[in-house]
Amino acid sequence: MNSLFDTYGDAMLDAFWVTIRLTFWSAIGATVWGTILAGMRVSPVPVLRFAGTWYVNLFRNTPLTLIIVFCSVGLYQNLGIHFTSESSPTFIRDNGFWLAVLGFVLYTSAFVCESLRSGINTVPLGQAEAARSLGLGFRQTLTLVVLPQAFRSVIAPLGSVLIALVKNTTIASAIGVAEAALLMKEMIENESDQLFSVFGIFAVGFMILTLPIGFVFGYASKKLAVKR
Amino acid sequence: MLSAVAGCGSTEPRDPLADARDGHLTIGVKFDQPGLGLREPDKEMTGFDIEVAEYIAQYLGVPPDGITWKEAPSPQRETLIKNGEVDFIVATYSISESRLRAVDFAGPYYIAGQSLLVRKDETDITGPESLENGKKLCSVAGSTSAQNVKEMYPGVQLQQFDSYSSCVEALSRGKVDALTTDDIILAGYAAQYPGEFKLAGEAFTTEKYGVGLAKGEDAARDAINDAIEDMIDTGAWRAALEKTMGKSGFPLPDPPQVNRY
Numbered sequence: 001m002n003s004l005f006d007t008y009g010d011a012m013l014d015a016f017w018v019t020i021r022l023t024f025w026s027a028i029g030a031t032v033w034g035t036i037l038a039g040m041r042v043s044p045v046p047v048l049r050f051a052g053t054w055y056v057n058l059f060r061n062t063p064l065t066l067i068i069v070f071c072s073v074g075l076y077q078n079l080g081i082h083f084t085s086e087s088s089p090t091f092i093r094d095n096g097f098w099l100a101v102l103g104f105v106l107y108t109s110a111f112v113c114e115s116l117r118s119g120i121n122t123v124p125l126g127q128a129e130a131a132r133s134l135g136l137g138f139r140q141t142l143t144l145v146v147l148p149q150a151f152r153s154v155i156a157p158l159g160s161v162l163i164a165l166v167k168n169t170t171i172a173s174a175i176g177v178a179e180a181a182l183l184m185k186e187m188i189e190n191e192s193d194q195l196f197s198v199f200g201i202f203a204v205g206f207m208i209l210t211l212p213i214g215f216v217f218g219y220a221s222k223k224l225a226v227k228r
Numbered sequence: 229m230l231s232a233v234a235g236c237g238s239t240e241p242r243d244p245l246a247d248a249r250d251g252h253l254t255i256g257v258k259f260d261q262p263g264l265g266l267r268e269p270d271k272e273m274t275g276f277d278i279e280v281a282e283y284i285a286q287y288l289g290v291p292p293d294g295i296t297w298k299e300a301p302s303p304q305r306e307t308l309i310k311n312g313e314v315d316f317i318v319a320t321y322s323i324s325e326s327r328l329r330a331v332d333f334a335g336p337y338y339i340a341g342q343s344l345l346v347r348k349d350e351t352d353i354t355g356p357e358s359l360e361n362g363k364k365l366c367s368v369a370g371s372t373s374a375q376n377v378k379e380m381y382p383g384v385q386l387q388q389f390d391s392y393s394s395c396v397e398a399l400s401r402g403k404v405d406a407l408t409t410d411d412i413i414l415a416g417y418a419a420q421y422p423g424e425f426k427l428a429g430e431a432f433t434t435e436k437y438g439v440g441l442a443k444g445e446d447a448a449r450d451a452i453n454d455a456i457e458d459m460i461d462t463g464a465w466r467a468a469l470e471k472t473m474g475k476s477g478f479p480l481p482d483p484p485q486v487n488r489y
Binding site (some may be wrong): 039063072076077078087091096176183185190194195196 | 230302303304305307326327329330362364368370371372374375383386387388389390394397401403
């Protein structure tokens with residue numbers, strides 16, 4: 001066990017750092033896109049509602065591995081979509097990273113949207129009606145009155161979505177992003193006699209990342225929830 | 229039969245010789261490696277590993293219809309042996325130090341070396357050194373081949389996928405310049421897609437493929453070593469290689485010396 005840390009200590013820090021960066025950018029992207037989707041799903045425009053519903057059902061029900069592999073095989077290899085110059089010396093590493101982030105944003109935003117929509121349902125209808133009677137439009141009603149309250153009521157579920165995202169980043173190893181799961185594969189390949197120690201190390205590593213998220217979001221949800 | 233049934237739920241390693249006396253063996257192989265261990269659409273098994281496994285089984289007195297093939301993906305091989313889910317494994321299984329701490333090996337029955345597969349019209353790539361100026365290379369995530377390249381040729385851009393077939397796809401689309409793993413595996417892909425790919429340069433590592441079995445089954449290991457030596461001596465080894473790798477255009481090597489440690 002100690003020899004594992006001696007040999008792989010630095011590599012583990014590097015790999016978990018990639019996991020954290022994947023999570024960070026994906027969480028930001030998913031929050032933004034998920035909020036827009038939630039707005040679409042409660043909007044008065046039927047086409048937007050339809051598009052939002054369609055999107056959520058499509059991405060929520062597609063296996064994440066499929067989405068991530070599609071980002072690489074479909075978007076990059078077939079359609080030629082890439083995020084850095086193809087002649088860059090670190091092209092494969094950077095492009096793979098952002099393709100994975102794109103995949104996580106596409107997938108996780110569906111869950112953010114649904115959490116947020118349930119939060120919107122906790123805001124009494126009268127508030128939206130009052131906002132309308134004051135002359136606010138739909139966008140103002142949503143951004144000034146409804147969403148701030150909705151977010152505060154769904155902090156705990158958003159924490160669960162974030163925890164799921166941290167663990168889901170392991171799928172990025174399928175397209176070669178050098179995060180924790182890929183290092184785990186290397187260690188299993190090299191240290192086949194210490195399988196359970198290797199699994200144990202990574203299980204603990206992920207708990208170190210996810211347990212604090214649970215505590216922080218749990219605490220924040222108690223503090224910030226709108227008391228009704 | 230009874231022991232075979234009893235073996236299913238056990239977590240004890242199996243004794244291949246006892247199973248062979250009962251007329252039945254469970255052998256771990258790859259299902260997705262053309263030319264080595266491949267399950268055809270009609271569920272028939274083909275490849276050099278399969279030929280070796282069948283020869284060993286026959287030598288131990290088990291006919292081909294007494295063999296149950298079990299898929300042995302690389303990360304699970306030691307566990308399958310330790311838990312007694314297979315009698316032994318013939319699945320491009322390189323003998324390495326850390327694996328020798330977990331399981332025993334008979335053989336080697338083949339000596340492979342890491343090499344490169346490129347598109348047929350490729351002329352710039354002549355070996356791993358020629359990849360260093362930012363060429364793109366593909367391998368399987370976490371595999372020894374991928375790690376070798378990262379260590380020995382840091383200037384190479386390495387794309388890692390979950391499977392070699394994704395790499396073959398990327399290679400044929402021109403998104404990577406080469407695919408690396410053991411030469412015999414590459415030769416299998418070259419044979420599967422005739423006229424599309426070729427091997428480039430010399431092998432730059434040595435991988436000894438052995439038959440993996442549970443630690444301490446010394447009698448079984450001796451018997452399997454005998455079987456491999458017999459296969460080499462009778463010419464069946466070369467014939468099997470010819471049959472499975474012949475059309476890849478890959479120069480067939482000489483048989484290895486079995487190592488009775």
